[in-house]
Amino acid sequence: MVVCPQCPDEDDPLEEDTMNFYSSPTLLKLASQRLLREEALAISALKDLPRDLFPVIFEEAFTGRYTKILRALIPLWPFPYLSKGTLIENSNLETLKAVLEGQDILIAQKIHSSRCKLRVLNLRNTHHALWRIYEGSYEHEGLPEFMTQKYPVVNSPDCRENKELTVTVDLKLDEDGMDESATYLLQWAQQRKDSIHLCCRTLRIHGLPKAVCREIFKVVHTDCIKDLDLSFLNPEEIDFLTPYLRHMNNLLTLMIKSIRGASYMDDFSEEVDEENISRLISPLPTFHYLQNLYVHDVIFLEIQLKECLRCLRKPLKTLSITGCFLLHSDLDYLPYCLNTSELKYLNLTATCLDHLVIDGLGFLLENVKDTLESLELEFCMMEESHFSAILPALSQCSHLTKVNFYNNELSLPFLKQLLHHTAQLSQLTYEVYPAPLECYDDSGVILSHRLEKFCPELLDIIRAKRQPTRVIFATNQCFNCSGSYVYDLETQHCLYQKVLLPD
Ligand SMILES: [Zn+2]
Ligand SMILES: [Zn+2]
Structure with missing residues (x-):
């Protein structure tokens, strides 16, 4: 046990978060704020508004919750792409409804206004957009990149759907279902299936109300999902999801976290019966394009790691196994697995390696010496003999x-x-x-x-x-x-x- 001389003074005030995203208002912002104060005037002025003012007005209307203006603005949007960026964090159901009602007007118009070019509405949380949207530098840099054509549309090469409008979104499901905005969006998209493609790129399942899950997959195409995060599920729930997983052909990142479940633990807490556990978990399906595999705090990993890696078809970029218990055979298997031959990121934080002969890790490092950029071995309880075993290989990892x-x-x-x-x-x-x-x-x-x-x-x-x-x-x-x-x-x-x- 480690104790420090600072104890018991535990109440050092945490440093205030001094990040301040808001810079001083720009002229465009001031102009749009002024315009928004007169709602009717703003709406009537929209059709004559210079193109470059639209993103600024949108941002102001969205954060200020001017729903009537939002609704009127969408059918006139002069770019192919519209992203809310991280504005979604400040959004409420009313602003989302206004944006979607704007879409409805657009869909209903048989002949689009010659001005409207909207094809993709991005409701995802794109954090990089935050900086751009709050830097207020539209005047200097022209339009923000995320409003223009080149970036987002090419972002979906695997999306075979060709509907009038694509709405990209990240969805999160937990024990209580989904939040009200996501629920509304899903129903909205379901009712407009013929003209709208709801494209879910990131799906987080942190608890599984099965009925809601079925509803999601009625609207969301499994092919569209790139990032999947499965947390706090029990093996039986993974079984339930397996038929859906089988169709996630374009998955790039899979995160499996805290898979255990109380009832399951109760059943086996006395004596872990390996056969029963592996029977409980149906094998993961083959993921053809998976590049990043994150496994954290997964109790059955000791039986499943080989299976996990066998079901991949491409070499991984990221292998992160944290807070798990690795067996000697796992570590020995890693260097011989073809899917780990081109790793860029290897993270074994908080996996106890002290009981293992660590040569396997040394061989793995040797295999990836030409690709590895990041190596994390925190809290691994490694001693000098373990480090001695990996030092010769580590010295060769020149891209770290x-x-x-x-x-x-x-x-x-x-x-x-x-x-x-x-x-x-x-x-x-x-x-x-x-x-x-x-x-x-x-x-x-x-x-x-x-x-x-x-x-x-x-x-x-x-x-x-x-x-x-x-x-x-x-x-x-x-x-x-x-x-x-x-x-x-x-x-x-x-x-x-x-x-x-x-x-
Ligand atoms: Zn202390
Ligand atoms: Zn899609």
Whole structure:
């Protein structure tokens, strides 16, 4: 158990989030705000409005919830694409209804206004759009990229649907079903199936009311789904989903998280019967295009990992297995699995590797030495013998830009040895190392002054070979307050932090 000298002062106020997305209003914004104050005038003026004003008016009308203007604006939209960006977070059912009613007007018009070019309405949460929409820089950069044609339409090459209008959306289902906006949207799209293609790119299922799930798949084409996130389900629910999964032919990212389930646990808590478990879980279907596989906190993984990887048809870019219990045979299998031969991102955080002979991981690193860019082995309970086994392969991974070895048990002399290897990885821009064992006393109390003393010398090992960009040495977290001591290349000091290791 690790305890820090800061305890019991646990109430350090967290730093205020100083991110401020709002910049000063631009002239266009001021003009549109003024226009919106006179609703009737604004609506009548829309048809004569310069094209470039539409995105600004849309943003203002959306955030200000001017529903009548929104409704009138959609049938005149002069671009092929309209994205709400992250505005959806500020939206309510009324604004969504107004936008969809605008669509209805558009669909009902047999001859579209020559001005309207709308083909794709994007209701997804596209975070990158946030910056652009709040930077207020329309004047300098012309129209925001996400309003124009080139970016989004090509984003859906697998979408074979060719309806008048495509509405792209991310959906989330949990135990209570879906939120009211999503429910409304689904019904709306269902009733207009002939003219609207509801294209769901990201589907998150965090609890499974089966009736709602069936409704979703009546409207949503499984082919459209690129990212699927299955969390907090039990194996029986995965079984229920399997027929749908079988048709997700274009899936790129699969995230499986916290698959266990209380009743299932009760049945098997006494004696885990492997045969019964594998019978409970039907094998995952073949995913032909999957590139990113994330598995977190999945209790049956020890039986399923090989099956999981066998059902893929293309080499993965990302393999993230975190908070799981790996078997020796799993680790041994990884380097021989063709689907792991081109990994860019490997994350085994919080998988106990201490009980394993780790040669398999070394072989895997050797296989991916020409592709691997990020390696995360946090909280793996690895000791020096484990690191020794992977060091020769690690030194060859010359494309690595990020390594994270936080919270493993290394002595000062061994940490130096590790750094002599990573110092030769010239592309590294982000590296996290555990504070050496010498930074704790026999009862586990953190000796922060020692970390402060060791770090300059440790950094010099890297500096002898290359210029480091972001390097962090951190102690384990204190058992009481979860704080830790962090020595950062930037601060050059050992500082107490409650929230560890921002990426
Ligand atoms: Zn503490
Ligand atoms: Zn689609």
